[in-house]
Amino acid sequence: MKSWIAFWNILKKDVRNYYLKPPNISWGIIFPLSWTLMQIIRTPDENVLGLLPGLISMSVLFGTTSMLAVTITFERSSRSFERLLLAPISLNTMVLAKITGTIIFGVFNALVPIIFASFFTDLPALNWGAALFTILLVALTSALMGLLIAVSAKQVFEAQTFSNFFRFPMLFLCGLFVPISRLPVFLRPVSYCLPLTYGNDILNGLITGINTLSAPLCFGMLSLFSVVLFLLCKYNINRKWIG
Amino acid sequence: MSRYIPQVLGVGMLQMISVNNLKKSYGDFCAVNDISFAIQKGEILGFLGPNGAGKTSTINMMTGLSRATAGEIMIDGIDVKRETKKAQAIMGIVADESNLYNEMDGFENLCFCAALYGMPKSERESKAWQLLAQFRLKDAGKRPVKAYSKGMRRKLTIAAALMHAPQILFLDEPTSGIDVESSRQIREMIVELKHKGTTIFLSTHYIEEAERACDRIAFIAAGRIVASGSIPELMNSVSHGHTISLVTAKNAEAFVDELQSCFEASKVTIQSDHSLVMVSERRIALFPVMEFFHEKGIDIYEARELRPSLEDVFVKLTGIESSVLRKDKEMGKRQ
Known part of the structure; x- marks a missing residue:
């Protein structure tokens, strides 16, 4: 019960202090909207549905990694994060509370291109439950990547630089806009080491019916990435923040 | 275990x-x-x-x-x-610098800190108002912390550490x-x-x-x-013996040798025209000294025991000049 009170209040505080602030709301809407519009204008003949999986993945990736890395680094530089480390709550509770807010933010980011696409085309009768679950897993792995960045960064600008260092290569390596089969052979193994590849593949299968890997394998890989990233985050927090 | x-x-x-x-x-x-x-x-x-x-x-x-x-x-x-x-x-912990959430008001900060210790909502809200009143911050309770002065922040930081009654x-x-x-x-x-x-x-x-x-x-x-x-x-640990300081109405220099012979265990030193110091390994009884000067027709305006200050003790034991501490203190004030 005590852990639940702490978890709920950390989540509520983050949502109020960061995610519901006007700049973040507008960023969360404008950013995916701009990407979607840019893609549609660039390739007007292309089927909007074909772009949707990539746009969803990208919106979640950018929304979650930025927010978590920046908010945690901000709290650490203002020393308010110390309060969480000094509180009698387990590291698991603290990490889960911090990433839950980001995951919710990421899911809302993912809804923007979906809603926008619905104005241009009829959305297929896809399995929305599976789509939401995939988006949640993509948001979870991305949030954990954001946390890993936050552990390494000391300043907010460092967190932003590190985030971009990871995110932009991922856009091109995860099959979001260029299919992995069209990538140079030496880059393909790298693609399969990135969680977004699997999330994007499931979404592709659900929305366009074209996927290259089996859905159970992708779900399994995303779950595996989540566990490994979670453990890695915990290890790094223990090592770097409780020095 | x-x-x-x-x-x-x-x-x-x-x-x-x-x-x-x-x-x-x-x-x-x-x-x-x-x-x-x-x-x-x-x-x-x-x-x-x-x-x-x-x-x-x-x-x-x-x-x-x-x-x-x-x-x-x-x-x-x-x-x-x-x-x-x-x-x-x-434990309640007050860090050397403010670690409050600047975006939140004083009341929210206290409630949030208590929530981290699993305190139920009604309990933490009543405790927060109680502490805000105790620290004379009640009027500022609903103001964002970023608008607080340094002293107010410090008091709020201490209040936050006391929310769960450590x-x-x-x-x-x-x-x-x-x-x-x-x-x-x-x-x-x-x-x-x-x-x-x-x-x-x-x-x-x-x-x-x-x-x-x-x-x-x-x-x-x-x-x-x-x-x-x-x-x-x-x-x-640093003061060996007993020291008393006397302020006399007249110049007592002429009686120093006599005073020294009367109180052999003590070392008498003239500090100025009207002041002298007596140092002894043992405790110096004040009454015989007063009586000595009374017999000589010299009034005593002040008689007090001289003890080393804690600063003297610190300097003697650590070898660090007290100016180093004073410098730290000034830096603290400037911050």
Whole structure:
């Protein structure tokens, strides 16, 4: 019960202090909207549905990694994060509370291109439950990547630089806009080491019916990435923040 | 499990904190070097030393914010290294700088801090208003913390540490760089908490603060505890003998030799025309001295015992000039 009170209040505080602030709301809407519009204008003949999986993945990736890395680094530089480390709550509770807010933010980011696409085309009768679950897993792995960045960064600008260092290569390596089969052979193994590849593949299968890997394998890989990233985050927090 | 029954020191005296051979190294640099001390329940221990002496490193290890390189820390029988979260549940920690959430108001900050300790909503809200009133911050309770003055932030930080009614309070430089009135309020609050039975670990570089509030003091310099004890114990450790100072109505220089022969055990020194000092290995009885001057027709305006100040003791024991501490103090005020 005590852990639940702490978890709920950390989540509520983050949502109020960061995610519901006007700049973040507008960023969360404008950013995916701009990407979607840019893609549609660039390739007007292309089927909007074909772009949707990539746009969803990208919106979640950018929304979650930025927010978590920046908010945690901000709290650490203002020393308010110390309060969480000094509180009698387990590291698991603290990490889960911090990433839950980001995951919710990421899911809302993912809804923007979906809603926008619905104005241009009829959305297929896809399995929305599976789509939401995939988006949640993509948001979870991305949030954990954001946390890993936050552990390494000391300043907010460092967190932003590190985030971009990871995110932009991922856009091109995860099959979001260029299919992995069209990538140079030496880059393909790298693609399969990135969680977004699997999330994007499931979404592709659900929305366009074209996927290259089996859905159970992708779900399994995303779950595996989540566990490994979670453990890695915990290890790094223990090592770097409780020095 | 390393839980043990706290050592019984006497009637109603339990050892709340026990630190043994604590060490913290950062690479080759040793910030805390093999220190040991204990604090009894309801006692205030002052940890006095200049900036960089190892005070904050010690607090960080004791509160679980950093890991000790070696040594043992027991808080109310809980091994901090093994059961950090359990120990943190009974601690209140006031860091050397504000660690509040600037975007939130004072009331929200207090409620959030209490929520981290699992306090139910109604309880934390009533406690928050109670503490805001106690710290004279009630009117500012709904103002964002970023609009608070430094003194107000400091008081709110202390209030936040008290929300869950901790048994042990760690105060790291609680009055550093804040106004006189806020400092006075904080010192009063420290004494009040002690009377309520809270054990307090007070780290400071203000000698006067340690002298006024603490039961015992430990001097720390370059990561080592140089001396520790109650204020009289520390004073006695450096002062050998008894010194009295006399202010006379007339020049008493002509009677110094006679005075010296009457009080052979004492060494008499003229300080100025109307003042002299007597130093003795044993206690000097004042009445015979007064009688001596009365017989000579010299009135005594003032007679007082001269004792070394805590600052003198600090300088003598640590070898650190008090100007170093004063410099730290000025820096604290400027911050």
